Amino acid sequence: MQLARFLIPATLLACSGRFSSKADDDTGGATTENGDVDLPDGIDDPTADLDEGGCEDYDGTPIAGAASYFVGVYTLEDADTGSWSGTEQWLLFANETWVEAGGYDCTVTWYAQAVEGSTGSCAACDLGLSVSLTVDESRTDCPDGLWESEANGDVNYGVIRGSGGESQWYFADSGTWFASGEYTDTALSFITEKSCDWF
Numbered sequence: 001m002q003l004a005r006f007l008i009p010a011t012l013l014a015c016s017g018r019f020s021s022k023a024d025d026d027t028g029g030a031t032t033e034n035g036d037v038d039l040p041d042g043i044d045d046p047t048a049d050l051d052e053g054g055c056e057d058y059d060g061t062p063i064a065g066a067a068s069y070f071v072g073v074y075t076l077e078d079a080d081t082g083s084w085s086g087t088e089q090w091l092l093f094a095n096e097t098w099v100e101a102g103g104y105d106c107t108v109t110w111y112a113q114a115v116e117g118s119t120g121s122c123a124a125c126d127l128g129l130s131v132s133l134t135v136d137e138s139r140t141d142c143p144d145g146l147w148e149s150e151a152n153g154d155v156n157y158g159v160i161r162g163s164g165g166e167s168q169w170y171f172a173d174s175g176t177w178f179a180s181g182e183y184t185d186t187a188l189s190f191i192t193e194k195s196c197d198w199f
Contacts, residue, residue: 040187055196082116120172122158
C-alpha cells in the first residue's frame with residue numbers, strides 16, 4: 001500500500017468544527033461537539049487555527065482540489081504490552097473549483113491500533129509504533145473514491161519525544177519526517193503540514 005498520502009492514518013483525530021460525524025456517538029464516552037472522541041489530557045487540539053485556503057490553482061490554472069492535512073491522536077492502553085489506540089484523519093478543505101463541481105469539506109477517519117516496536121531507519125527516534133488502520137465509515141464523509149483503495153493498511157512510525165512535550169514523527173521504514181505534534185506519558189498527537197491535493 002502506498003502510504004505517502006495515507007498518513008496514519010498518520011495518518012489523524014480531533015478535527016475542526018466544520019467536520020461532523022455521519023452517525024451519533026454510541027460509545028458512551030465523552031465526545032467533542034463534532035462527534036469525535038475527546039483529546040487525551042495534556043494534548044492540545046492539533047487542528048486549531050488551520051489554514052484552509054491557498055489551494056485554488058495549479059501553476060495558475062484553477063483545478064478541483066483541497067487543502068489537506070493528516071492528523072493523528074493516540075492513547076496508551078497498556079504500558080506492559082506497549083499497546084496504543086487512536087484515530088487518524090485526513091482533513092480536506094475544498095477549493096472553489098471543487099465546490100462548483102460538487103465537492104465539499106470532508107473527513108476520512110481511520111481507527112488505529114498500535115504496538116511499540118522498532119524505530120527502523122529513524123536512528124534518533126525513541127519510540128517505534130507498528131500501526132494497523134481500519135477506516136471508520138460512520139465518521140467518514142468524503143467521496144468513496146478518495147479513500148476506498150486505502151480503507152485498511154499498516155504503517156510503521158518512529159517518534160522523537162523532545163523537550164517541552166513536542167514530538168516529531170517519521171516513517172520508520174524510510175526515516176522520512178512527515179509530521180509534528182505533542183506527547184505526554186500516555187498520549188501522542190501529530191499533524192502534517194498543509195498540502196494541496198488535486199482531484
